Amino acid sequence: MLFKDLIETHEWLMLEKRFWELYSDYCDSEKSIKDFEKVFLNIKSLKAQEPDIDNMLLIIKLIEEENEEIPDWHDVSGFVEKENMLYSLGDTRWEEWLGMKIYPDTMKNYDPIDIIIHCLWEMTFYGYTQEIIQAYFSDLEEGFDKDLAEDMKLSSNGIKLE
Structure with a gap:
C-alpha cells in the first residue's frame, strides 16, 4: 500500500x-x-x-x-x-x-x-511547508559548504594559510 x-x-x-x-x-x-x-x-x-x-x-x-x-x-x-x-x-x-x-x-x-x-x-x-523545509536544508548545506571551503584552506602540512 x-x-x-x-x-x-x-x-x-x-x-x-x-x-x-x-x-x-x-x-x-x-x-x-x-x-x-x-x-x-x-x-x-x-x-x-x-x-x-x-x-x-x-x-x-x-x-x-x-x-x-x-x-x-x-x-x-x-x-x-x-x-x-x-x-x-x-x-x-x-x-x-x-x-x-x-x-x-x-x-x-x-x-x-x-x-x-x-x-x-x-x-x-x-x-x-515544503518551502520552509527546503530553505532550512539549503541554509544547512550552504553552511556546510562554507565549512568545507575553510577546511580546504589547509596547506599540505595541515596549517591554515591565511
Whole structure:
C-alpha cells in the first residue's frame, strides 16, 4: 500500500484526537494542531511521485530508550530492503512520501491512523511547508559548504594559510 492510499482513506477528524494522544507533550498549543491539519489537507491534494531512490519503503520502528527518563519514540525512515539501509526523510518532498510503499511490518505493527500521524510529525519536523523545509536544508548545506571551503584552506602540512 502506498502512503497516498492511506492518506486518501482518512479525514482529519479521524486523526485529530489520536494526534493529541501521541504528541500532546510536544504540541505547544491548539494552533500547532491546526498547522498539522493544514499540512494534512495540503498533502491530500498532492499527487504521489516515485521516490528518488529506487525501491524505497516507508518504515516506522519503535525505539525503546534504555534511560527511563527519556520516553520511547517512533523512528520514521526510508528503507531500502535489499541494501538493508535506512534513510532520513527530513528533506524528502511530500509528493515522494506519498509515492512510497509502506513496509509490511509497519502495516502489521501500527494502526493506519498512527502511521499517518507519525509520518505527519516527521514530515513537519523542520517546518509546516515544503518551502520552509527546503530553505532550512539549503541554509544547512550552504553552511556546510562554507565549512568545507575553510577546511580546504589547509596547506599540505595541515596549517591554515591565511
